[in-house]
Amino acid sequence: MQLTSGWLSRLVASRSFQSWAARFPLTRGAVKREGEALFDLVAGFCHSQVLYTVVTLDLPGRLLKAPASVEVLAEEAGVPPERMVVLLRAAAALGLLTSKKGLYRLTRRGAALAGVPGLKEMILHHDVLYRDLADPVAFFRGETETELAGVWPYVFGDEAAPPEVIERYSALMEGSQALVAEDVLRAISLKDVECLMDVGGGTGAFLIAAGKANPATTLWLVDLPEVAELASVRLAAAGMEGRSSVFGGSFLDDALPGGADAVSLVRVLYDHDDDTVRVLLGKVHDALPPEGRLIIAEPMSGGDAPERAGDAYFALYTMAMRTGKTRSSAEIAELCREAGFDGIEMPRPRRPFVTRIVTAVR
Numbered sequence: 413m414q415l416t417s418g419w420l421s422r423l424v425a426s427r428s429f430q431s432w433a434a435r436f437p438l439t440r441g442a443v444k445r446e447g448e449a450l451f452d453l454v455a456g457f458c459h460s461q462v463l464y465t466v467v468t469l470d471l472p473g474r475l476l477k478a479p480a481s482v483e484v485l486a487e488e489a490g491v492p493p494e495r496m497v498v499l500l501r502a503a504a505a506l507g508l509l510t511s512k513k514g515l516y517r518l519t520r521r522g523a524a525l526a527g528v529p530g531l532k533e534m535i536l537h538h539d540v541l542y543r544d545l546a547d548p549v550a551f552f553r554g555e556t557e558t559e560l561a562g563v564w565p566y567v568f569g570d571e572a573a574p575p576e577v578i579e580r581y582s583a584l585m586e587g588s589q590a591l592v593a594e595d596v597l598r599a600i601s602l603k604d605v606e607c608l609m610d611v612g613g614g615t616g617a618f619l620i621a622a623g624k625a626n627p628a629t630t631l632w633l634v635d636l637p638e639v640a641e642l643a644s645v646r647l648a649a650a651g652m653e654g655r656s657s658v659f660g661g662s663f664l665d666d667a668l669p670g671g672a673d674a675v676s677l678v679r680v681l682y683d684h685d686d687d688t689v690r691v692l693l694g695k696v697h698d699a700l701p702p703e704g705r706l707i708i709a710e711p712m713s714g715g716d717a718p719e720r721a722g723d724a725y726f727a728l729y730t731m732a733m734r735t736g737k738t739r740s741s742a743e744i745a746e747l748c749r750e751a752g753f754d755g756i757e758m759p760r761p762r763r764p765f766v767t768r769i770v771t772a773v774r
């Protein structure tokens with residue numbers, strides 16, 4: 413429901429109007445829906461914590477094997493039965509579980525939670541984000557020292573982070589890459605691309621998917637040296653050793669290799685501030701030949717039409733990373749133009765919460 417004028421907002425906020433609208437047949441349906449939506453916002457934190465507990469206790473994995481009673485699940489999870497029933501009913505209310513004849517089982521949404529690649533890991537690493545948001549007013553005032561930057565050490569140019577930290581963030585990205593690659597490769601044809609260079613390509617999951625869909629394309633990956641090593645192993649395991657090259661280095665310090673006719677930046681820009689993005693796009697521009705293509709894919713802000721995933725989740729997440737920023741496709745397009753690109757296109761996103769896409773031509 414959108415209100416554009418002040419007097420209308422004041423009317424809707426008034427108690428007498430609310431009570432009349434909740435009874436009047438033509439408005440009571442909308443009032444009920446608005447009330448429910450408002451209460452969902454009130455309760456959102458509890459919903460997230462129920463989800464976090466369900467995933468931490470691996471209830472989806474457990475119930476995928478067989479339905480189970482409160483008592484069995486309580487025993488297995490080490491939760492008292494009278495508390496377990498509260499958790500299970502909460503998960504049922506959120507559409508994840510259902511119960512029949514004393515047994516809990518997964519709903520379709522619960523089964524999706526068990527099966528969507530990378531989702532479980534994403535939810536589990538939210539413990540850090542939730543700590544960062546524990547005092548949200550201080551967070552928005554910029555008064556907190558957030559921990560999330562520690563999960564992504566490269567954001568402060570810390571390229572020599574401990575291997576376990578690098579492996580953890582790489583696994584997190586690799587796990588969730590399948591959906592991104594699916595949406596990008598559906599939206600964009602790479603069939604005319606002779607050599608695709610995936611910059612900040614992680615362990616190669618996107619490049620492997622692109623390579624499978626385009627068997628004639630040569631595959632190049634650029635990432636920090638430790639990540640590049642992991643990528644070489646993955647590309648070899650995918651049988652793509654012969655058609656791929658991996659470059660270990662920093663796109664902040666080094667020029668990008670020249671010779672590719674397309675460059676992809678998948679979930680890279682939103683890690684960095686505008687100055688770093690300008691430097692990176694400038695290097696991509698230098699590395700591409702005339703008519704070379706740039707493909708940018710990541711979750712984006714809705715801009716003038718804010719949307720839940722981009723503006724009420726990723727924008728907070730990237731802000732907690734400290735150097736990050738969730739931009740709208742229009743903002744990304746503008747940065748591309750500044751770097752000398754044109755021919756900007758923004759294919760309609762299939763699942764904006766997974767990724768949006770901006771493409772440009774050198």
Ligand SMILES: C[S@@+](CC[C@H](N)C(=O)[O-])C[C@H]1O[C@@H](n2cnc3c(N)ncnc32)[C@H](O)[C@@H]1O
Nearest residue numbers: 566585589612613614635636662663664678679
């Ligand atoms: C959020 S991850 C995205 C990985 C992959 N593109 C994906 O979508 O799964 C960002 C990647 O950029 C890489 N990266 C960050 N700073 C970098 C730098 N200065 N030079 C090269 N790669 C960098 C990280 O190591 C990481 O693999």
